[in-house]
Amino acid sequence: MKRVVVGLSGGVDSSVAAYLLQQQGYEVIGLFMKNWHDDSVTISNECPWLEDSNDALLVAEKLGIPFQTVDLSEQYKEKIVDYMFNEYEKGRTPNPDVLCNREIKFDVFMKIALSLGADYVATGHYCRKSETEVNGKTVYQLLSGVDNNKDQSYFLCQLSQEQLEKALFPIGELTKPQVREIAAEMELVTAEKKDSQGLCFIGKVRLPEFLQQKLQPKDGIIVQIDKDNSVYNNSVSEDLSTEDALALAAKPIKYTTEMGKVVGKHQGAHYFTVGQRKGLNVGGTAEALFVIATDVDTNTIYTGMGSHHPGLFRKALRVSPSEVHWIRTDMALANGETMKVKARIRYRQELQEATLHQFESGLYVSFEKPQSAITEGQFVAWHIGDELIGSGVIS
Incomplete structure (x- = not known):
């Protein structure tokens, strides 16, 4: 039996992910990530992580799987929150969710899971993983989720081959309504729970108020x-x-x-x-x-x-050389090369026809139609068909 650690967030998606893995014959362990406990920076008296970890515990009990909470708040503050404040201070707009996946869930959290003897780490993301062979080597592919309304491959656009190899996305073939239906049939406490808004794993935090607690107002x-x-x-x-x-x-x-x-x-x-x-x-x-x-x-x-x-509106954007990231390293462009792709500059944006141009000075993404609100610090992700093959920070 292969062992999988599921990041149980206390939401319906990760609850159903854990259940499906159990059905597929994996040995499943539930881990809840506690990523924030700085009470000087809160938004309300609600304590969302307590409520969420409690729901995660109830789901684990219902499924009869081991459960524990890991405190990653120190790493989260250093890798995500401090970075966010630095970026905002420079007038850039970071994407904490993309970073949280790259730096926390599929790095710090994954290392903890592997130290528990896990073969894989699973999350409740709406995306799929596949594999292909290139020159006799296995190459992992990140594919869009089947549910077009919920596809979350964008949030994983910074993952590496090593991270993808160990990742599982059990609900990628399902739509949100199907996931809720399974949760209701299983009488999971999270079946009707609303999707969380706010920062990845901090809970009900609205960004402007969060920023105002660290960045001083000035007229x-x-x-x-x-x-x-x-x-x-x-x-x-x-x-x-x-x-x-x-x-x-x-x-x-x-x-x-x-x-x-x-x-x-x-x-x-x-x-x-x-x-x-x-x-x-x-x-x-x-x-x-x-x-x-x-x-x-x-x-x-x-x-x-x-x-x-x-x-x-602008018709093109630049990614500096150090910020270009290929999930499919075998498809990376050499200087002087171009590639036709479909790209998006924010989550939920329709994919746009574009061409990548690689130069020594960086990678340019030129769009067929001018794009609204190209924002420095955000991520551009590019696809061929269903597959997300690379991404970069807009400079």
Whole structure:
């Protein structure tokens, strides 16, 4: 019997994952990750991790599997939370969920599981794993989940071959309604439980309030840039090399306060992200204002009116050389090579037609259609068919 450690989060997905593995004849152990206990940074008096670990325990008891809690809060603070604050301070927008999978669940947590004699680690992610052979070697593939509404392969876009080899995703072939149905049939306490919102494994944490407890508020101005501003009339010269043309298309516009008019005040540019609409508190405009850029050095937020404002769109993005990650290392591009892919720049975005261009200066992703709110610090992931083959941090 192969031994599997399941990350039981106290939610319905991981509960059903544990049950399915049991049905498949694995020896299953449930582990709950406690990732946060800094009471100085909380959002409410609710203690979600206690409630969640209790639900995880009840599920383990129902299934008759061993269960324990592991405290990873120190590693979580160092690898995820501190990193997040650093990134926000620099005016970038990190993705804690992608990082949590790479650094915590499939690294720190996986090492604990393997030390318990586990052959595999399983999670309740909606994605699938497959394998193929390349030059006589087994290569692991990360595939989209069958449920298009719930596909979570994006969150695993930074995993390596070594991590995938030891990973199992038991619910990847199911839809969310099917998962709930199985939980109800098994009378699992989590069957009707709502999906958790908020930070990976911290529970009911809303990001702006979380950030405000560590990053000090400071007053700044909100500037509105008109859609007809001359900054958007950039005609590209014909004699640019492909690399220079891509670099130009990927480069964010540098705004100054003289380009627009001051329409309001804010409490800190580092709380805002490109594409954000809520929380600006500026009234009296014909359409909603969207953040088109933030400048943490001058503590200024630049906005544009309406979701079609040209300041929101770019046709290309760059990933710096050190941030390019191939799950399928056998498919990695050499300098000068290109590849047609489908890519997304955020979770749940429809896959977009794109081309990868690899240069010594980095990897460029050029899209067929301009993309809204390409955000520095977030991840771009690229697919061929159902398979997610690589990703990178948008620079």
